[in-house]
Amino acid sequence: MPVYEYRCKDCNRTHEIEHGFNDERPTKCPACGGVLVRIFHPVGLVFKGSGFHKTDYSGEKKAAPDSKSTEAKPADAQPADKKPDAKPSEPKPSTDSAKS
Numbered sequence: 055m056p057v058y059e060y061r062c063k064d065c066n067r068t069h070e071i072e073h074g075f076n077d078e079r080p081t082k083c084p085a086c087g088g089v090l091v092r093i094f095h096p097v098g099l100v101f102k103g104s105g106f107h108k109t110d111y112s113g114e115k116k117a118a119p120d121s122k123s124t125e126a127k128p129a130d131a132q133p134a135d136k137k138p139d140a141k142p143s144e145p146k147p148s149t150d151s152a153k154s
Contacts, residue, residue: 059095064088 057072062083069090071080083090 059093060090061093062086062088062090068093 055072055074057070058079060069060071060080061067062069062085065083065086065088067083067085069084073080079092080090082088
């Protein structure tokens with residue numbers, strides 16, 4: 055059976071009382087006969103894995119990969135000694151036929 059913690063409103067004593075989940079809760083203090091109030095304690099939560107603000111945005115920066123090996127070059131940048139092989143576009147002949 056679980057143990058619950060109760061505090062008396064009159065004498066301010068704390069009592070640990072064992073009773074079942076479906077049993078009736080105690081209402082009288084065993085010491086003075088005053089009114090008992092159940093004490094609730096916060097539950098410890100741990101957020102693990104991705105998708106949580108604490109784990110994704112904790113303020114610690116991840117180490118960047120080596121910049122020399124992953125240096126990206128722009129697609130349109132070409133070395134100065136090479137000239138582009140592209141020819142200027144020629145006008146396409148029109149396929150419209152005159153209907154007369």
